[in-house]
Amino acid sequence: MSWEHLSLFGMHTGGIRQMAKKTLNIGLVGYGFMGRTHSNAFLQAPRFFDLPYQPVLKAVCARNADRVKGFAENWGYQSIETDWRALVQRNDIDLIDIASPNDTHAEIAVAAAKAGKMVLCEKPLGRTAAEGKTMVDAVESAKSPNMVWYNYRRVPALVLLKDLLEEGRFGRIFHYRSQFLQDWTISQDLPQGGEGLWRLDSSVAGSGVTGDLLAHNIDMALWLNGSLTEVAAMTETFIKERKHSLTNKMEPVSIDDASSFIGKFENGSMAMFEATRYARGHKALFTLEINGEQASARWDLHDLHRLEFFDHRDESRLRGWKSIHITDSDHPYMKQWWVPGLQIGYEHTFIHQVADFLQAVGEKREVAPTFKDGLAVDYVTDAVLKSAKTKQWESIPLV
Ligand code: SOE
Secondary structure (H helix, E strand, O other): OOHHHHOOOOOOOOOOOOOOOEEEEEEEEOOOHHHHHHHHHHHHHHHHOOOOEEEEEEEEEOOOHHHHHHHHHHHOOOEEEOOHHHHHHOOOOOEEEEOOOHHHHHHHHHHHHHOOOEEEEOOOOOOOHHHHHHHHHHHHHHOOOEEEOOHHHHOHHHHHHHHHHHOOOOOOEEEEEEEEEOOOOOOOOOOEOOOOOHHHOHHHHOOOHHHHHHHHHHHHHHHHHOOEEEEEEEEEOOOOEEEEOOOOOEEEOOOOOEEEEEEEEOOOOEEEEEEEOOOOOOOOEEEEEEEEOOEEEEEEHHHOOEEEEEEOOOOHHHOOOEEEEOOOOOOOOHHHOOOOOOOOOHHHHHHHHHHHHHHHHHOOOOOOOOHHHHHHHHHHHHHHHHHHHHOOOEEOOOO
Protein backbone atom coordinates (compact mmCIF):
# COMPACT_ATOMS: atom_id res chain seq x y z
CA MET A 1 0.00 0.00 0.00
CA SER A 2 1.35 3.42 -0.82
CA TRP A 3 1.75 6.04 1.94
CA GLU A 4 -0.51 8.38 0.11
CA HIS A 5 -3.39 6.07 0.79
CA LEU A 6 -2.85 5.99 4.54
CA SER A 7 -3.71 9.63 4.73
CA LEU A 8 -6.93 8.89 2.95
CA PHE A 9 -8.22 6.54 5.62
CA GLY A 10 -11.04 8.30 7.33
CA MET A 11 -10.64 11.58 5.57
CA HIS A 12 -11.67 10.88 2.05
CA THR A 13 -15.41 11.39 2.37
CA GLY A 14 -14.75 14.95 3.49
CA GLY A 15 -11.93 15.34 1.04
CA ILE A 16 -13.84 16.97 -1.78
CA ARG A 17 -14.02 20.72 -1.33
CA GLN A 18 -17.69 21.61 -1.40
CA MET A 19 -17.11 25.24 -2.35
CA ALA A 20 -19.72 26.98 -4.44
CA LYS A 21 -19.27 25.63 -7.95
CA LYS A 22 -20.59 26.59 -11.31
CA THR A 23 -23.55 24.44 -12.22
CA LEU A 24 -23.93 22.56 -15.49
CA ASN A 25 -27.50 21.71 -16.39
CA ILE A 26 -27.94 18.31 -17.98
CA GLY A 27 -30.70 17.35 -20.43
CA LEU A 28 -30.73 13.58 -20.94
CA VAL A 29 -32.44 11.93 -23.91
CA GLY A 30 -33.35 8.26 -23.33
CA TYR A 31 -34.01 6.33 -20.16
CA GLY A 32 -32.86 2.81 -20.94
CA PHE A 33 -29.79 0.98 -19.70
CA MET A 34 -27.47 3.79 -20.86
CA GLY A 35 -29.70 6.53 -19.43
CA ARG A 36 -29.17 4.88 -16.06
CA THR A 37 -25.39 4.51 -16.37
CA HIS A 38 -25.06 8.18 -17.39
CA SER A 39 -27.42 9.50 -14.69
CA ASN A 40 -25.54 7.58 -12.03
CA ALA A 41 -22.26 9.01 -13.34
CA PHE A 42 -23.51 12.62 -13.21
CA LEU A 43 -24.62 12.09 -9.63
CA GLN A 44 -21.51 10.30 -8.40
CA ALA A 45 -18.68 12.12 -10.18
CA PRO A 46 -18.75 15.31 -8.07
CA ARG A 47 -18.95 13.25 -4.87
CA PHE A 48 -15.64 11.51 -5.56
CA PHE A 49 -13.72 14.00 -7.74
CA ASP A 50 -12.98 17.66 -7.13
CA LEU A 51 -14.55 19.15 -10.24
CA PRO A 52 -15.02 22.69 -11.51
CA TYR A 53 -18.71 22.07 -12.29
CA GLN A 54 -21.63 20.61 -10.40
CA PRO A 55 -23.87 18.67 -12.82
CA VAL A 56 -27.57 19.33 -12.22
CA LEU A 57 -30.09 16.78 -13.51
CA LYS A 58 -32.35 19.39 -15.06
CA ALA A 59 -34.50 17.37 -17.47
CA VAL A 60 -34.93 13.92 -18.95
CA CYS A 61 -36.70 13.30 -22.24
CA ALA A 62 -38.43 10.22 -23.68
CA ARG A 63 -41.66 9.64 -25.58
CA ASN A 64 -43.60 7.79 -22.88
CA ALA A 65 -44.67 10.49 -20.39
CA ASP A 66 -45.59 8.12 -17.54
CA ARG A 67 -42.38 6.17 -17.73
CA VAL A 68 -40.15 9.20 -18.13
CA LYS A 69 -41.85 10.70 -15.06
CA GLY A 70 -41.00 7.58 -13.07
CA PHE A 71 -37.41 7.71 -14.29
CA ALA A 72 -37.15 11.42 -13.36
CA GLU A 73 -38.45 10.70 -9.85
CA ASN A 74 -36.08 7.80 -9.34
CA TRP A 75 -32.95 9.66 -10.44
CA GLY A 76 -33.86 13.16 -9.29
CA TYR A 77 -34.40 14.93 -12.62
CA GLN A 78 -36.18 18.23 -11.99
CA SER A 79 -38.42 18.10 -15.08
CA ILE A 80 -39.41 15.99 -18.08
CA GLU A 81 -39.91 16.46 -21.81
CA THR A 82 -41.48 14.09 -24.31
CA ASP A 83 -40.00 15.71 -27.43
CA TRP A 84 -36.22 16.06 -27.69
CA ARG A 85 -36.67 19.16 -29.89
CA ALA A 86 -38.24 21.00 -26.97
CA LEU A 87 -35.41 19.87 -24.69
CA VAL A 88 -32.73 21.08 -27.10
CA GLN A 89 -34.37 24.54 -27.32
CA ARG A 90 -34.55 25.06 -23.54
CA ASN A 91 -32.43 27.95 -22.28
CA ASP A 92 -31.88 26.29 -18.93
CA ILE A 93 -30.01 23.31 -20.46
CA ASP A 94 -26.23 23.49 -20.98
CA LEU A 95 -25.50 19.94 -22.08
CA ILE A 96 -27.48 17.42 -24.10
CA ASP A 97 -26.63 13.81 -23.33
CA ILE A 98 -27.85 11.36 -25.99
CA ALA A 99 -28.59 7.91 -24.57
CA SER A 100 -31.38 7.02 -27.00
CA PRO A 101 -31.20 4.40 -29.82
CA ASN A 102 -28.62 4.83 -32.58
CA ASP A 103 -31.04 6.16 -35.23
CA THR A 104 -31.59 9.30 -33.12
CA HIS A 105 -27.93 10.19 -32.48
CA ALA A 106 -27.16 12.31 -35.54
CA GLU A 107 -30.33 14.39 -35.64
CA ILE A 108 -30.25 15.22 -31.93
CA ALA A 109 -26.52 15.91 -31.83
CA VAL A 110 -26.63 18.26 -34.82
CA ALA A 111 -29.63 20.17 -33.40
CA ALA A 112 -28.03 20.35 -29.95
CA ALA A 113 -24.76 21.73 -31.33
CA LYS A 114 -26.69 24.30 -33.39
CA ALA A 115 -28.53 25.34 -30.24
CA GLY A 116 -25.16 26.01 -28.58
CA LYS A 117 -25.19 23.02 -26.21
CA MET A 118 -22.35 20.76 -25.16
CA VAL A 119 -23.07 17.28 -26.54
CA LEU A 120 -22.36 13.82 -25.17
CA CYS A 121 -23.40 10.80 -27.22
CA GLU A 122 -23.63 7.08 -26.53
CA LYS A 123 -21.62 4.84 -28.84
CA PRO A 124 -21.51 4.18 -31.73
CA LEU A 125 -21.42 7.82 -32.84
CA GLY A 126 -23.44 7.36 -36.06
CA ARG A 127 -25.08 4.34 -37.66
CA THR A 128 -22.62 5.00 -40.48
CA ALA A 129 -19.53 7.15 -40.87
CA ALA A 130 -21.57 9.51 -43.09
CA GLU A 131 -23.88 10.18 -40.12
CA GLY A 132 -20.91 10.45 -37.77
CA LYS A 133 -19.31 13.04 -40.07
CA THR A 134 -22.39 15.32 -39.87
CA MET A 135 -22.09 15.15 -36.08
CA VAL A 136 -18.39 16.00 -36.09
CA ASP A 137 -19.00 18.91 -38.47
CA ALA A 138 -21.83 20.22 -36.26
CA VAL A 139 -19.88 20.21 -32.98
CA GLU A 140 -16.77 21.60 -34.65
CA SER A 141 -18.54 24.50 -36.35
CA ALA A 142 -20.45 25.32 -33.14
CA LYS A 143 -17.28 24.76 -31.04
CA SER A 144 -19.35 22.60 -28.69
CA PRO A 145 -17.47 20.53 -26.14
CA ASN A 146 -18.27 16.91 -27.04
CA MET A 147 -17.53 13.33 -26.08
CA VAL A 148 -18.60 9.80 -27.03
CA TRP A 149 -19.29 7.28 -24.27
CA TYR A 150 -16.65 4.70 -25.13
CA ASN A 151 -16.55 4.01 -21.41
CA TYR A 152 -14.03 1.18 -21.32
CA ARG A 153 -11.22 3.69 -21.93
CA ARG A 154 -11.71 4.59 -18.25
CA VAL A 155 -11.08 1.12 -16.79
CA PRO A 156 -8.10 1.79 -14.48
CA ALA A 157 -6.26 -1.36 -15.68
CA LEU A 158 -6.52 -0.17 -19.29
CA VAL A 159 -5.34 3.35 -18.43
CA LEU A 160 -2.33 1.70 -16.79
CA LEU A 161 -1.79 -0.36 -19.95
CA LYS A 162 -1.91 2.83 -22.04
CA ASP A 163 0.71 4.40 -19.73
CA LEU A 164 2.97 1.33 -20.06
CA LEU A 165 2.67 1.45 -23.85
CA GLU A 166 3.49 5.16 -23.91
CA GLU A 167 6.52 4.56 -21.72
CA GLY A 168 7.80 2.29 -24.53
CA ARG A 169 7.97 -0.84 -22.36
CA PHE A 170 6.63 -3.11 -25.11
CA GLY A 171 9.08 -2.19 -27.87
CA ARG A 172 7.87 -2.94 -31.37
CA ILE A 173 4.27 -4.20 -31.38
CA PHE A 174 3.58 -7.39 -33.36
CA HIS A 175 0.00 -8.40 -32.53
CA TYR A 176 -3.19 -6.88 -31.15
CA ARG A 177 -6.13 -9.25 -30.68
CA SER A 178 -9.48 -8.53 -29.16
CA GLN A 179 -12.87 -10.19 -28.73
CA PHE A 180 -16.31 -9.27 -27.39
CA LEU A 181 -18.43 -12.35 -26.76
CA GLN A 182 -22.08 -12.49 -25.68
CA ASP A 183 -24.88 -15.05 -26.03
CA TRP A 184 -28.16 -13.19 -25.45
CA THR A 185 -29.62 -13.42 -28.98
CA ILE A 186 -29.24 -17.16 -29.62
CA SER A 187 -32.93 -17.97 -29.10
CA GLN A 188 -34.88 -18.09 -32.37
CA ASP A 189 -37.95 -16.81 -30.49
CA LEU A 190 -36.42 -13.49 -29.52
CA PRO A 191 -38.24 -10.77 -31.49
CA GLN A 192 -36.45 -7.90 -33.21
CA GLY A 193 -37.19 -4.18 -32.89
CA GLY A 194 -39.03 -2.07 -30.33
CA GLU A 195 -37.93 -0.99 -26.90
CA GLY A 196 -35.15 -3.12 -25.48
CA LEU A 197 -34.65 -5.03 -28.73
CA TRP A 198 -33.86 -2.22 -31.18
CA ARG A 199 -30.26 -3.51 -31.30
CA LEU A 200 -31.62 -6.35 -33.47
CA ASP A 201 -33.24 -3.99 -35.98
CA SER A 202 -30.65 -2.71 -38.43
CA SER A 203 -32.71 0.32 -39.49
CA VAL A 204 -32.45 1.57 -35.89
CA ALA A 205 -29.09 0.16 -34.83
CA GLY A 206 -27.25 0.58 -38.15
CA SER A 207 -25.62 -2.82 -37.80
CA GLY A 208 -25.51 -5.73 -35.37
CA VAL A 209 -22.49 -6.66 -33.30
CA THR A 210 -20.18 -4.62 -35.54
CA GLY A 211 -21.51 -1.26 -34.31
CA ASP A 212 -22.54 -2.49 -30.87
CA LEU A 213 -19.66 -4.64 -29.61
CA LEU A 214 -16.82 -4.65 -32.14
CA ALA A 215 -16.95 -0.82 -31.97
CA HIS A 216 -15.72 -1.08 -28.35
CA ASN A 217 -12.84 -3.35 -29.40
CA ILE A 218 -11.94 -0.99 -32.22
CA ASP A 219 -12.08 2.19 -30.14
CA MET A 220 -9.85 0.60 -27.52
CA ALA A 221 -7.38 -0.57 -30.16
CA LEU A 222 -7.17 2.81 -31.90
CA TRP A 223 -6.49 4.42 -28.52
CA LEU A 224 -3.90 1.89 -27.38
CA ASN A 225 -2.22 0.90 -30.64
CA GLY A 226 -2.92 3.67 -33.17
CA SER A 227 -4.73 3.75 -36.50
CA LEU A 228 -5.87 0.73 -38.49
CA THR A 229 -5.09 1.07 -42.19
CA GLU A 230 -7.01 -1.85 -43.77
CA VAL A 231 -9.28 -4.76 -42.88
CA ALA A 232 -10.58 -8.04 -44.32
CA ALA A 233 -13.79 -9.12 -42.63
CA MET A 234 -16.43 -11.82 -42.39
CA THR A 235 -19.89 -11.43 -40.87
CA GLU A 236 -22.74 -13.91 -40.35
CA THR A 237 -26.45 -13.67 -39.61
CA PHE A 238 -27.37 -16.99 -38.01
CA ILE A 239 -31.09 -16.35 -37.58
CA LYS A 240 -32.49 -15.05 -40.86
CA GLU A 241 -36.05 -14.16 -39.79
CA ARG A 242 -37.52 -12.94 -36.52
CA LYS A 243 -40.88 -11.57 -35.50
CA HIS A 244 -40.75 -7.76 -35.40
CA SER A 245 -42.04 -6.37 -32.09
CA LEU A 246 -43.68 -3.38 -33.80
CA THR A 247 -45.44 -5.16 -36.71
CA ASN A 248 -45.90 -8.54 -35.02
CA LYS A 249 -44.91 -10.17 -38.33
CA MET A 250 -41.95 -12.36 -39.25
CA GLU A 251 -39.42 -10.13 -41.02
CA PRO A 252 -35.95 -10.69 -42.45
CA VAL A 253 -33.11 -10.01 -40.05
CA SER A 254 -30.48 -7.72 -41.50
CA ILE A 255 -28.10 -7.24 -38.61
CA ASP A 256 -24.82 -9.14 -38.35
CA ASP A 257 -24.94 -11.65 -35.46
CA ALA A 258 -21.19 -12.24 -35.57
CA SER A 259 -18.38 -10.21 -37.09
CA SER A 260 -14.66 -10.79 -37.30
CA PHE A 261 -11.77 -9.25 -39.14
CA ILE A 262 -8.08 -9.30 -39.59
CA GLY A 263 -6.30 -6.06 -40.30
CA LYS A 264 -3.15 -4.00 -40.25
CA PHE A 265 -2.21 -1.16 -37.93
CA GLU A 266 -0.19 1.83 -39.06
CA ASN A 267 2.58 0.77 -36.64
CA GLY A 268 3.02 -2.46 -38.63
CA SER A 269 1.28 -4.78 -36.16
CA MET A 270 -1.39 -7.34 -37.09
CA ALA A 271 -5.01 -7.08 -35.92
CA MET A 272 -7.27 -10.03 -35.06
CA PHE A 273 -10.79 -9.09 -33.90
CA GLU A 274 -14.06 -10.92 -33.22
CA ALA A 275 -17.46 -10.01 -31.79
CA THR A 276 -20.52 -12.22 -31.51
CA ARG A 277 -23.80 -12.64 -29.65
CA TYR A 278 -23.67 -16.42 -30.27
CA ALA A 279 -20.87 -17.52 -27.94
CA ARG A 280 -22.95 -19.66 -25.56
CA GLY A 281 -21.90 -19.12 -21.96
CA HIS A 282 -20.32 -15.70 -22.47
CA LYS A 283 -22.26 -12.67 -21.24
CA ALA A 284 -19.90 -9.75 -21.86
CA LEU A 285 -16.44 -11.18 -22.37
CA PHE A 286 -14.47 -8.25 -23.73
CA THR A 287 -10.82 -9.35 -23.98
CA LEU A 288 -7.67 -7.91 -25.46
CA GLU A 289 -4.06 -8.96 -25.78
CA ILE A 290 -1.10 -7.08 -27.12
CA ASN A 291 2.26 -8.67 -27.93
CA GLY A 292 5.39 -6.57 -28.28
CA GLU A 293 9.08 -7.35 -28.68
CA GLN A 294 9.80 -6.81 -24.98
CA ALA A 295 6.46 -7.27 -23.27
CA SER A 296 2.91 -8.58 -23.58
CA ALA A 297 -0.29 -7.70 -21.75
CA ARG A 298 -3.79 -9.09 -21.60
CA TRP A 299 -7.02 -8.02 -19.96
CA ASP A 300 -10.65 -9.11 -19.78
CA LEU A 301 -13.82 -7.41 -18.64
CA HIS A 302 -14.92 -10.28 -16.37
CA ASP A 303 -11.83 -9.59 -14.26
CA LEU A 304 -11.57 -5.91 -15.08
CA HIS A 305 -9.41 -4.86 -12.16
CA ARG A 306 -6.53 -7.14 -13.21
CA LEU A 307 -3.88 -6.52 -15.85
CA GLU A 308 -1.81 -9.54 -16.89
CA PHE A 309 1.67 -8.38 -17.80
CA PHE A 310 4.79 -10.19 -18.99
CA ASP A 311 8.12 -8.35 -19.22
CA HIS A 312 10.89 -10.15 -21.08
CA ARG A 313 13.46 -7.86 -19.44
CA ASP A 314 12.80 -9.37 -16.01
CA GLU A 315 15.58 -11.57 -14.63
CA SER A 316 15.19 -14.81 -16.59
CA ARG A 317 14.91 -17.07 -13.48
CA LEU A 318 11.91 -15.07 -12.30
CA ARG A 319 10.37 -14.18 -15.62
CA GLY A 320 6.65 -14.93 -15.94
CA TRP A 321 3.15 -13.48 -16.26
CA LYS A 322 2.19 -11.10 -13.46
CA SER A 323 -1.39 -10.52 -12.50
CA ILE A 324 -1.49 -6.94 -11.26
CA HIS A 325 -4.47 -6.08 -9.06
CA ILE A 326 -5.23 -2.51 -10.06
CA THR A 327 -6.62 -1.23 -6.78
CA ASP A 328 -3.82 0.78 -5.18
CA SER A 329 -3.77 4.54 -4.83
CA ASP A 330 -0.98 4.93 -7.38
CA HIS A 331 -3.13 3.23 -10.01
CA PRO A 332 -5.20 5.41 -12.36
CA TYR A 333 -8.31 6.90 -10.68
CA MET A 334 -8.01 4.62 -7.64
CA LYS A 335 -7.05 7.14 -5.00
CA GLN A 336 -10.48 8.71 -5.44
CA TRP A 337 -12.16 5.49 -4.33
CA TRP A 338 -11.87 3.14 -1.38
CA VAL A 339 -8.75 1.67 0.21
CA PRO A 340 -6.14 -0.55 -1.50
CA GLY A 341 -7.41 -3.97 -2.49
CA LEU A 342 -11.06 -2.94 -2.78
CA GLN A 343 -12.41 -3.11 -6.30
CA ILE A 344 -14.54 -0.85 -8.41
CA GLY A 345 -16.65 -1.90 -11.40
CA TYR A 346 -18.40 -1.18 -14.66
CA GLU A 347 -20.35 1.89 -13.50
CA HIS A 348 -17.15 3.62 -12.41
CA THR A 349 -15.94 3.84 -16.01
CA PHE A 350 -18.84 6.22 -16.72
CA ILE A 351 -18.17 8.18 -13.52
CA HIS A 352 -14.54 8.63 -14.57
CA GLN A 353 -15.67 9.80 -17.97
CA VAL A 354 -17.92 12.49 -16.47
CA ALA A 355 -15.11 13.57 -14.12
CA ASP A 356 -12.62 13.88 -16.99
CA PHE A 357 -15.13 15.71 -19.15
CA LEU A 358 -16.01 18.31 -16.51
CA GLN A 359 -12.34 18.82 -15.69
CA ALA A 360 -11.58 19.40 -19.38
CA VAL A 361 -14.50 21.81 -19.80
CA GLY A 362 -13.18 23.75 -16.79
CA GLU A 363 -9.77 23.94 -18.44
CA LYS A 364 -11.26 24.74 -21.87
CA ARG A 365 -9.67 21.76 -23.59
CA GLU A 366 -10.90 18.72 -25.49
CA VAL A 367 -11.22 15.35 -23.87
CA ALA A 368 -11.07 12.02 -25.69
CA PRO A 369 -12.93 10.18 -26.99
CA THR A 370 -14.26 13.17 -28.91
CA PHE A 371 -16.80 12.90 -31.72
CA LYS A 372 -13.79 12.81 -34.05
CA ASP A 373 -12.54 9.69 -32.23
CA GLY A 374 -16.04 8.23 -32.57
CA LEU A 375 -15.94 8.93 -36.29
CA ALA A 376 -12.60 7.10 -36.57
CA VAL A 377 -14.36 4.02 -35.15
CA ASP A 378 -17.29 4.49 -37.57
CA TYR A 379 -14.84 4.47 -40.49
CA VAL A 380 -13.47 1.12 -39.35
CA THR A 381 -16.90 -0.44 -38.74
CA ASP A 382 -18.07 0.77 -42.18
CA ALA A 383 -14.97 -0.82 -43.76
CA VAL A 384 -15.58 -4.08 -41.83
CA LEU A 385 -19.18 -4.29 -43.08
CA LYS A 386 -18.12 -3.38 -46.62
CA SER A 387 -15.31 -5.94 -46.68
CA ALA A 388 -17.68 -8.66 -45.47
CA LYS A 389 -19.85 -7.91 -48.53
CA THR A 390 -17.13 -7.39 -51.15
CA LYS A 391 -14.89 -10.18 -49.76
CA GLN A 392 -12.01 -7.78 -50.44
CA TRP A 393 -9.53 -5.94 -48.23
CA GLU A 394 -10.89 -2.44 -47.57
CA SER A 395 -8.78 0.55 -46.60
CA ILE A 396 -9.72 2.87 -43.75
CA PRO A 397 -9.95 6.61 -44.45
CA LEU A 398 -8.13 8.90 -42.01
CA VAL A 399 -10.33 11.24 -39.97
C1 SOE B 1 -25.01 -4.93 -25.68
O1 SOE B 1 -25.53 -6.02 -24.99
C2 SOE B 1 -24.23 -4.01 -24.73
O2 SOE B 1 -25.10 -3.53 -23.75
C3 SOE B 1 -23.62 -2.85 -25.51
O3 SOE B 1 -24.62 -2.04 -26.12
C4 SOE B 1 -22.74 -2.03 -24.59
O4 SOE B 1 -22.13 -0.97 -25.29
C5 SOE B 1 -21.68 -2.95 -23.99
O5 SOE B 1 -20.84 -2.23 -23.13
C6 SOE B 1 -22.32 -4.10 -23.24
O6 SOE B 1 -23.19 -4.78 -24.12
